[in-house]
Amino acid sequence: MTDLPFGFSPPPNPDDHGDGKSGGGAVPPGGMPPFDISQLGQMLSQLGQMLSQSQSSGGGPVNYDLARQIAVQQLAQSGGTSGADQAGAVADAVHLAEMWLDPVTTLPAGARVAQAWSATNWVEKTLPTWQRLFDPVAQRISGAWVEALPEEAKQAAGPLLAMVGQMGGMAFGSQLGNALAQLAGEVLTSTEVGLPLGPDATAALLPANIEKFTSGLERPASEVLVFLAAREAAHQRLFTHVPWLRQRLLDTVEEFARGIKVDTSALEQLASQVDPSNPGSIEEAMRSGVLEPQTTPEQKAALTRLETLLALVEGWVDVVVADAVGERLPGADALRETLRRRRASGGPAEQTFATLVGLELRPRRLRAAAALWRLVGDQHGIDKRDDVWAHPDLVPTSADLDDPMEFAERLGVTYAELDDPIAALERAEREKREENGPTEG
Structure with missing residues (x-):
């Protein structure tokens, strides 16, 4: 191996006397080897292709075209196009x-279309949503590089900053493509990670991944397919008929991402690791943890809200599906527990996204949320249980998951006041007098 830049030939071998028989080739009298024009052409071709890919990405912080290409290529090699024929x-x-x-929830069917996706379909159908989630992260991290430079350094760098930005977009795209390929090889439905990633009102299952998942279970394939279809359909009922839910979930992830702060004092260390002529060195620097985002109090608050909302969604789906299939599928309880553990522990692909986005899309309090929904349904009926989703202010908080009994009692008072507005006014007046204290006369 040599340390020479790409496109240059090694120095002449001193043992080579120019007879063309010692492996070094003929050397002209001046001592310099002949210039290989084919290497220059190859170098310029590679550079042009790299910049063309960067420009085709739209100039954003992530080259999503490159991410899609990498993911699709990896999946094609591993058979990721199978399964779509089982529609x-x-x-x-x-x-x-x-x-x-239908009999176990008041929310009507939300999916107008049911589709069988291959892993490649999953990448292409969900990429627009991942773009919305990853852009704030990439903008914060890539922007920190430029913000930390002194003004004179920015002026001296000139056009080089734009090229570094393009290379950064390619590095992010490469990371994202690898992560998408890994996750696409594992997910069972379009909503498994807890977010509405796919198109609206579309229930999608990945038969090839479900087949691999079923091979480790002692249940018939048809039973597993129907159970997962029930979970997907239940998710779609929520995301379709609770208008604020989809937006609230995605907004909370974006809020977390926008709060990312990078320790700019690490940029000097980063600079020593990056070779501007080598996009791979930028990707390696990103993976090294030098620019590890710092968690802020605002991010912690957003993360708590996100985890609570994910848990409430998964807990509601867990309860509703158990009621729907419990007496119809003999292995429903075992499948329910298997998926609970799968979501709680996460997989290597979720770890990858935790590294990229800085958060784990897991419903950590799924069991507590399921217990709360079960309690509310038993005490107030499924009509009032599902009415809780009517407005975000009615939805349980993280504190309510700690004390579901208190939430159920408070909910009963709320509905009683809705049924008797006079009683609600009297209670408000009473609370106001107690707040102001005793008055004269």
Whole structure:
């Protein structure tokens, strides 16, 4: 190996006398080897291709075209295009699940379309949502590089900053592409990570991944497919008929990402690791942890809200699906526990996204949320349980998950006051007098 830049030939071998038989080739009298024009052409071609890819990404902080290409190429090598031909089986499973869900929830069916996706389909269908989630992260991190430079350094760098930004976009795109490929090889449905990643009102299952998942279980494949279809259909009922929920989930992730702060004192260390002519060195620097984001109090608050909301969604789905399939599928309880553990522990792909975005998309308090929804349904009925989703102010908080009994009692008072507005006014007047204290006369 040599340390020479790409496109240059090694120095002449001193043992080579120019006879062309010693492996070094003929050397002209001046002692310099002949210039290989083909290497220059190859170098310029590679540079042009790199810049062309960067410009085609739209100039954003992440080269999403590159991310998609990398993910699709990796999945093609691992058979990630299989499964999309099972549309009929998926449609039948979703249709059966919808009929079972109708009696156990007041929210109507939310999916207008049922589709069988391959892993490649998952990447292409969900990439617009991942773009919305990753842009704030990439902007904060890539922007920190430039913000930390002295003004004279910015002026001296000139156009080089734009090229570094393009390389940074390619590095982010490469990381994202690898992560998407890994996650696409694991997910079972479009909503498994807890976020509405796919198109609106579309229930999607990945039969090839479900087949791999089923191979480790002692249950019939048809039973597993219907159970997962019921979970997907239940998610779609929430995301379709609770108008604020989809936006609130995505906004909370964006709020977390916008709060990222980078320790700019680490930029000097980063500069020593980066070779501007080598995009791979930028990616390695990102992976090294030099620019590890710092968690702020605002981010911690956003993370708590996100984890609570994810837990409430998954807990509601858990309870509703258990009621819908419990007596119909013999292995429902075992499948329910398996998926609970799967979501709680996460997989290597979720670890990858935790590194990229800085948060883990896990419902850490799923069991507590499921217990709360079960209690509310038992005490007040499924109508009032599902009415809680009518407004974000009615939804349980993290403190309510600690004391579900108190939430259920408070909810009973709320609904009683809605039924008797006079009683509500009298209670408000009483609380106001107690707040102001005793008055004369």
